[in-house]
Amino acid sequence: MGRIENYLFNNKTVNYVTAYFLVFIYLSCYNIITIIISVSISISTGDEYMSLCIGCMHEIGNEVICPDCGFDNTRTQTAPYLPYGAVLNKRYVIGRNIETNGESALYIGYDRETSSVVLVREFLPAGYFNRPEGSVKILIDSSRQDTFNRLMSDFEQFFGFLTTLRDMSAMNEITDIFHANNTCYVVEVYEEIISFEEYISRNNGHLEWEVARPLFMPVISLLEALHKNGYGHYAISPSNLYITTSGKALLLGFATINERRRGTPLKSQLFTGCAAPEQYENSFPIDNITDIYGFTATLFYALTGALPASAKERISDGALLMSTSTVKRLPPHVVSALANGLQVKREDRIIDFGDLRSQLSVAPTVKAIQEEISRTASMARTEKRKKKNFGMSPISVGIIVTVVASLIFLWIGIMIINNSIETTPPEQIPSNTVIPSQEATVSNEDWTGETLQNYVGKDFEKVRAELSAKGIMAYKDAYSGENDGYSDMFDAGVIMSQNFPEGTPLDVDNGFFVTFKVSRGPKAATLPNIENTSLASAVAKLTERGFVVYQDANVTHSDKIAEGKVIGYSKYDAGDMVSLDTPIYLIVSAGPEKTN
Secondary structure, eight states: OHHHHHHHHHOTTSOHHHHHHHHHHHHHHHHHHHHHHHSOEEEEETTEEEEEOTTTOOBOTTOSBOTTTOOBTTOOOOTTSOOTTOEETTTEEEEEEEEEOSSEEEEEEEETTTTEEEEEEEEOOTTSEEOOTTOSSOEEOGGGHHHHHHHHHHHHHHHHHHGGGTTSTTBOOEEEEEEETTEEEEEEEOOOEEEHHHHHHHTTTSOOHHHHHHHHHHHHHHHHHHHHTTOOOOOOSGGGEEEETTSOEEEOOOOOGGGSSSSSSSOOOOOTTTSOGGGGSTTOOOOHHHHHHHHHHHHHHHHHSSOOOOHHHHTTOOOEEEEHHHHHHSOHHHHHHHHHHTOSSGGGSOOSHHHHHHHHHOOOOHHHHHHHHHHHHHHHHHHHHHTGGGGOOHHHHHHHHHHHHHHHHHHHHHHHHHHHHSOOOEEEEOTTOOSOOOOOSSOTTTOOSOBOOOOTTSBHHHHHHHHHHTTOEEEEOOOSSTTTTBOSSSOTTBEEEESSOTTOBOOGGGTOEEEEEEOOBOSEEEOOOOTTSBHHHHHHHHHHTTOOEEEOOSOBOOSSSOTTBEEEESSOOTTOEEETTSOEEEEEBOOSOOOO
């Protein structure tokens, strides 16, 4: 282009107007060619070539603006992200960046082998690398190489585990993990989805419990599987929940624990209203109790249309604000579970997902209530016949039964009318709300069925399974304080007391349930062997026993223990009996010491 310009402006025989016109034509042609080149990505699929939108990977031919997603294909993608059209592993074509956090970037992509749209996640820890404009390779800060390698190892290990959960309906399938360009990549299946916020908006701003329940129960199962293996999500929120075209919930937004709390080498990403209070504390161990808070906050949003106040605000006032109309349309056991899962103090919160599932599953439904009324009426008629109706004729009995039934339904109608005309001022659910109390519905004298045993001294999980088989739900009573529940007489997990005495009728048809005070074990516990395990696994083992765990800040090299694995305790040995009030520091290997 420079030669043409020199010629035009230096040759006096050429009219200036003509010169400007020719330059305009040249530049226009140049720009058109550039646009044509950048309009789309041409993908080779066998003998065919397809022009794909870099925004959604749908075929667009010669279009510039995608008719499907509206993406402008003349845009460019600048560093630190991969350039449009970059090919990874000779297979995956990169499109636009759709999500970024302090640990990674997520792109829409195209798999040339399967001719399908995919999601590609690139490990990109903020502050640890540089990517020259237009380059696919990243350059790692040499002074932070060791930390970068450790973080990438955690990233690969975490997503490697997630590949084993592909059969869980709430989990998006991971199909490939590989290294390239000095970093690590994870490839996931792409599904047509809508955001949970949009889904709620389409449903009048909130869901009824009957609609929310089948969406959220598979998510509980996924989280339960995560935590049983020493991992967690720690970012459960409406922003990371999606609904597929088949109507199932899909949990996305996975990241390592380094990204989900303060005080780690990564810039943390927390979600206001769903992040638990402990996630805002530097290096505070987080576990399944943390995820229970996020899950319950998301369920709260689904049922009410609003998130709870941020955890920082709730520290001073832990009450949940919920309108009276909302409380009335939700089953009482669901309201109770929301309050128990959103306790500000960890020790007052629901402690595992099995408990959460149980608390969300029990309720006498309308049908059960109707059946109970019918059963009671039937028992009354049988009893009257046995006693020869006390001398009354069948007509008299029929009139009495009719009048009683009419009065019952009249009372129900009045209650419904009263509920419908009441105003709905905000109602606060106290932060220490637990499962509602109940009275035994049948007297011992009249009961001929099975009765409650004395379960004190027995393992809670076994008792819960036994009662569940009989149709009776069992719950752990919430601990009243930091020191509540510890006992030198009962091992951890053993029942110390129950809310109903031995001999209480097990009235299954009336929604009967039992709560147990379960021991947290002695105030001191034995330190388990955590040598050569992952930090997440070690923390899970220790927090399960009631310890507060921290990572030792000193850099410790080891020729025997791989980088990122736990060497041991800083002040104790495995097998030591240590008070649960004592903070436990773990020494994590930095790998072999490098020599010059």
